[in-house]
Amino acid sequence: MVEINLYPWRNELRQYQETVTKRLCWSALFLAMLCSGGIEGWLWRQGSLANERIMHIHDEISQYAQYEAHLHAGSNQLSIAELNERMGRLAQTAQFLSLLHSEPDADLCFSTITRKDNVILFSGQSRSHADLNKFLHQWMAATLFTDIHIDEITEHEDGSLHFRFQGTENAV
């Protein structure tokens, strides 16, 4: 079958192909610019997010540094004061135990000795009031306390006493 077209179709076809080529080129250019713009926008957004994160991290670091400096300074002061106090307490306790040990003639015995802050509670038993008074007057360890306060004295049927008193330690 002969397919003849006397219309100047070659010129039309060439023009059509040129038009299509131009459209494709412009479309490709537009698409490339669109993609480029999209990628640039996305990167800019990611960059700004990263900057925000960096700023936040810097803030956190500076806050942490300030906190650490404050904590370090505070902990040093506390530890020195506490150490001094504890050293004083230890020295007092050692002296107190030494004095307790150096009084073998006492006619009473302590059943419990407990500490509450700078107050030491004593409880024990003696044969009589006279023995307890004598001990308290002669007790060498009494110099370690600012004051001694008798809380309770209970007398048993056999004349023996159950006592409880407390002594406030001297300031360190």
Place this chain on the structure above:
Amino acid sequence: MYKLNPFRAPPLLGLEITPKGAALVQLQKTRRGFHLLHATTIPLPPELFNDETAITGFDELSTLITDQVNRLGLRGSPAAICMPQRQVRIEKYWLSPELSDEEMAADIEVILQQATLPFQESFSFDFTRMQSKDRLALKQEVFVVAIKTRYLSAIIDCIERAGLKVKIVEVDTFARERAQGAPEMAPDLLAAYGAAMREVPAW
């Protein structure tokens, strides 16, 4: 159906203009074949043609076709025009098979102009290379159909003023040959039917 899809080109309109009338056929291609959308003949007064059946009254012809195109709602449709065989020159040349299409077109143009010396009439033409069994042949048979550019331009201008877009201009004998076997088609519509069977060019 094509009007539902604005991106789909309307089907081709076959048009044959003879003193008997302007035959107008439009087909819709389907999977099974073709569906006939329009088939009509516009009566034409004999004064529009000269003794050699060439068109002379282009303005009146354009008016008549415009009325029918508007009535059928075919404005903007692509058209394939059938030219009577007596209005065209059909030649066979023997040219080098190594020539490109552009080179061959240039050679044919020179040959056609030399044939009309001393007037050097300009021709619109198309050609097709005939298949040769001998691959080593030095010459290739080329089938050439030509028409005077002045006459063709007048016809194209006339049809386009009527609201149609001319895409194809072919010879009525080839169109009739293509339309052989068209079911129940009147003989005066056969060439237009065959022209409408061609594919719509992309351009």
